[in-house]
Amino acid sequence: MQTYEVRVPHTRSYEDPISVKKGDRVFLSGEMDDWDGHIWLWAKASDGRQGWLPSAYFEQWTDWQSCDFSMNTLELTCQIGSVLTATDEKFGWLLCHSGQGDINYDEKGWVPKRCLTLLGQ
Incomplete structure (x- = not known):
């Protein structure tokens, strides 16, 4: 785990974003974004929720695909100066x-790495 300070505020993009589990099927529209x-x-997703998923997890980028991964894409809204603990990094x-x-009870979500500064370096 590493500790970061928010240097650029971030607001959650979607209140109820896509979340997938290994074995779920999703429809990939063909729309892409370079982040x-x-x-x-x-x-x-089959439950109707939509959102962005990393292309690295798929062999084909259109039509119905099976997920061989699990991912919750919920983002964390945070303000400048907030201190956050990071437990994972992806894409x-x-x-x-x-x-x-206790990180088991704190609010959690994904934050763009470019919005954060690593503390203690």
Whole structure:
């Protein structure tokens, strides 16, 4: 785990974003976005939720595909000066926990790495 300070505020893009589990099927629309050198694909889950998923997890980038991974894409809204603990990093994003308390109870979500500065270096 590493500790970061927010240097650029970030607001959650979607209140109920796509979340997938290994074995789920998603529809990939073919729409792509380059996020800091990582290609993301617009996907729709069988429950109707939509959002961006990393292209690195798919062999084909259109039509119905099976997921061989699990991922919750919920983002964390954070303000300048907030201190966050990161527990995972994927494709230009960090999975962060807010506050200094027990990370099992803090709010968590993904934050763009470019919005954060690593503390203690």
